[in-house]
Amino acid sequence: MEEKVKNITADDQQEYVIxxxxxxxxxxxxxRLVVSLKGEIVQNLIPHIGYIHRGIEKMCESITYPQIIHLxxxxxxxxxxxxxxxxxxNVEKALEIDIPDRIKVxxxxxxxxxxxxxxxxxxxxxxxxxxxLTCFFYGLRDREKILxxxxxxxxxxxxxxxxxxxxxxxxxxxxxxKRVKEFINYFRKTLPEYDQLLTGxxxxxxxxxxxxxxxxxxxxxxxxxxxxxRASGFSCDVRKQEPYSAYDRVSFNEVLFNDGDTYHRYLAxxxxxxxxxxxxxxxxDNIPEGPYAVKMKPVxxxxxxxxxxxxxxxxxxxxxxxxxxxxxxxxxxxxxxxxFVNLSILNEISKGWKIADLVAIGGSLDLVIPxxxx
Amino acid sequence: xxxxxxxxxxxxFDQDIETTEGKQYLEVTLPADKLHSFAAQLKENxxxxxxxxxxxxxxxxxxxxxxxxxxxxxxxxxxxxxKVRTSDRENPKFDSVTDIWKTAEFHEREVFDLxxxxxxxxxxxxxxFLDSSWGYPLRKDYVDDINIVxx
Numbered sequence: 142m143e144e145k146v147k148n149i150t151a152d153d154q155q156e157y158v159i160x161x162x163x164x165x166x167x168x169x170x171x172x173r174l175v176v177s178l179k180g181e182i183v184q185n186l187i188p189h190i191g192y193i194h195r196g197i198e199k200m201c202e203s204i205t206y207p208q209i210i211h212l213x214x215x216x217x218x219x220x221x222x223x224x225x226x227x228x229x230x231n232v233e234k235a236l237e238i239d240i241p242d243r244i245k246v247x248x249x250x251x252x253x254x255x256x257x258x259x260x261x262x263x264x265x266x267x268x269x270x271x272x273x274l275t276c277f278f279y280g281l282r283d284r285e286k287i288l289x290x291x292x293x294x295x296x297x298x299x300x301x302x303x304x305x306x307x308x309x310x311x312x313x314x315x316x317x318x319k320r321v322k323e324f325i326n327y328f329r330k331t332l333p334e335y336d337q338l339l340t341g342x343x344x345x346x347x348x349x350x351x352x353x354x355x356x357x358x359x360x361x362x363x364x365x366x367x368x369x370x371r372a373s374g375f376s377c378d379v380r381k382q383e384p385y386s387a388y389d390r391v392s393f394n395e396v397l398f399n400d401g402d403t404y405h406r407y408l409a410x411x412x413x414x415x416x417x418x419x420x421x422x423x424x425x426d427n428i429p430e431g432p433y434a435v436k437m438k439p440v441x442x443x444x445x446x447x448x449x450x451x452x453x454x455x456x457x458x459x460x461x462x463x464x465x466x467x468x469x470x471x472x473x474x475x476x477x478x479x480x481f482v483n484l485s486i487l488n489e490i491s492k493g494w495k496i497a498d499l500v501a502i503g504g505s506l507d508l509v510i511p512x513x514x515x
Numbered sequence: 516x517x518x519x520x521x522x523x524x525x526x527x528f529d530q531d532i533e534t535t536e537g538k539q540y541l542e543v544t545l546p547a548d549k550l551h552s553f554a555a556q557l558k559e560n561x562x563x564x565x566x567x568x569x570x571x572x573x574x575x576x577x578x579x580x581x582x583x584x585x586x587x588x589x590x591x592x593x594x595x596x597x598k599v600r601t602s603d604r605e606n607p608k609f610d611s612v613t614d615i616w617k618t619a620e621f622h623e624r625e626v627f628d629l630x631x632x633x634x635x636x637x638x639x640x641x642x643x644f645l646d647s648s649w650g651y652p653l654r655k656d657y658v659d660d661i662n663i664v665x666x
Contacts, residue, residue, distance in 0.1 A: 190643065190644065191643060191644030191645060194644040194645065196652060198629075198653065199629075199652050199653055203663070359617070361566050361567050361589055362566070362616060362617040362618065363617050363618045364567060364568060364569055364616075364618035366569075375589070376589070377567075377589075382592070446538060447537065447538070447542075448538065448539075449539060449540070449570070449585065451569075458569060460569060460570045460585070462570060462572055462583075462585070464574060472574075472576075473572070473574050473575070473653075475570065475572040477569065477570040477572075477585075481621065481625075482618055482621065482622075484621070485617075485618060485620065485621040514644060
């Protein structure tokens with residue numbers, strides 16, 4: 142009898158397995174993590190994905206290049222504009238079209254606004270995951286202002302589809318510059334509130350500092366990019382390495398930290414919002430005059446060959462790899478999505494931490510599930 | 516190091532490779548059995564140091580199946596593209612590069628899932644997105660009468 146009781150006590154070394162997800166509030170989508178636990182400590186973690194696999198790469202093989210743009214919106218829906226831009230830049234590069242400066246500048250401003258609103262939504266949901274519900278309201282309050290700017294100019298709020306090969310779908314709204322400047326002034330005042338609410342909070346610091354450390358070697362070996370990689374000191378900003386659009390004419394800093402823990406992944410995103418505002422401020426008063434789109438042929442056919450375009454989305458490096466056989470639809474399109482790769486480090490960095498820390502670690506990777514599944 | 520110097524250097528690693536100057540990156544086509552040793556050399560050699568595998572793509576060219584590796588060096592900031600091909604559509608197999616770049620583990624599972632290309636020495640080669648009742652959807656001869664409409 143005593144023997145039996147001993148077998149089921151908590152300090153027993155037996156491992157047990159639980160499913161976290163596919164419907165779990167902290168994964169913000171349908172992601173299932175099969176977690177092996179010893180007591181509360183994570184021993185091993187296997188992600189199961191594919192719940193919203195739509196076969197976007199297969200669909201791309203039967204549609205034309207302008208149509209592909211609208212599918213890329215549905216991958217990482219928080220970086221929709223930047224995904225569009227990646228495909229457009231790749232098509233324009235293949236056709237060797239010169240893009241007027243006006244388009245480049247508008248694209249850059251829109252991309253940075255997209256980055257800010259994405260980080261705002263990440264910030265509010267990250268705070269909420271860790272028990273700070275107030276963050277959610279503060280974050281959404283500010284994000285709404287960017288979405289209103291998008292709505293005015295693009296028609297859409299999240300799924301903007303504003304780019305097309307050769308330029309933009311339509312010109313910016315007459316109010317655009319005024320409203321962006323208003324927003325920057327407003328957000329310069331409200332961003333310190335984010336720090337007051339969360340960054341300096343003792344409970345928040347206790348739950349994030351030193352938790353889930355990713356070393357620089359692992360960041361490179363696993364290919365973790367974006368703020369996740371840069372928090373570990375991996376210099377991976379595509380905007381610096383291969384400047385596209387108007388990034389070669391603005392000055393900004395690549396945010397780098399060395400600690401690589403959850404807290405520094407958080408700090409990296411907060412710092413990036415400031416850098417994005419700097420970029421927008423440099424460009425917003427200097428939008429050159431000119432056409433908003435270059436006239437393209439009605440049917441776009443890429444010359445035979447292979448084209449690769451890297452861009453920096455809010456979550457990391459997005460690669461668009463197009464193999465063309467000269468037809469109006471591609472032979473193969475591959476999206477190297479940042480979230481897919483960033484998910485692969487989750488097992489490595491959550492081993493040895495408690496299951497409650499897994500929520501913090503997963504939140505700090507800022508995963509968007511449709512981008513993983515594609 | 517620019518593409519010319521890089522090309523000269525890597526031809527000393529292996530005689531069997533075929534290099535072409537791509538539109539952006541230097542492209543190397545090599546036989547499947549040389550892939551692993553050549554990739555390991557690219558990473559270990561101090562002058563090349565390709566330590567960051569940023570994209571791994573499986574491709575169905577129609578006749579052949581192939582895998583394309585996009586590499587970057589975080590030390591020297593140069594790029595290279597590796598390509599391997601096989602005409603065996605029944606049982607295509609390449610060596611896994613998971614032991615060289617850890618990121619390949621997920622990418623190779625994806626290629627296995629969608630194209631049916633398997634990898635030797637992969638630690639955990641299972642289907643990733645789909646369950647085993649599916650075929651290999653990214654192959655050109657994949658048939659789905661209900662969901663794929665051909666005009």
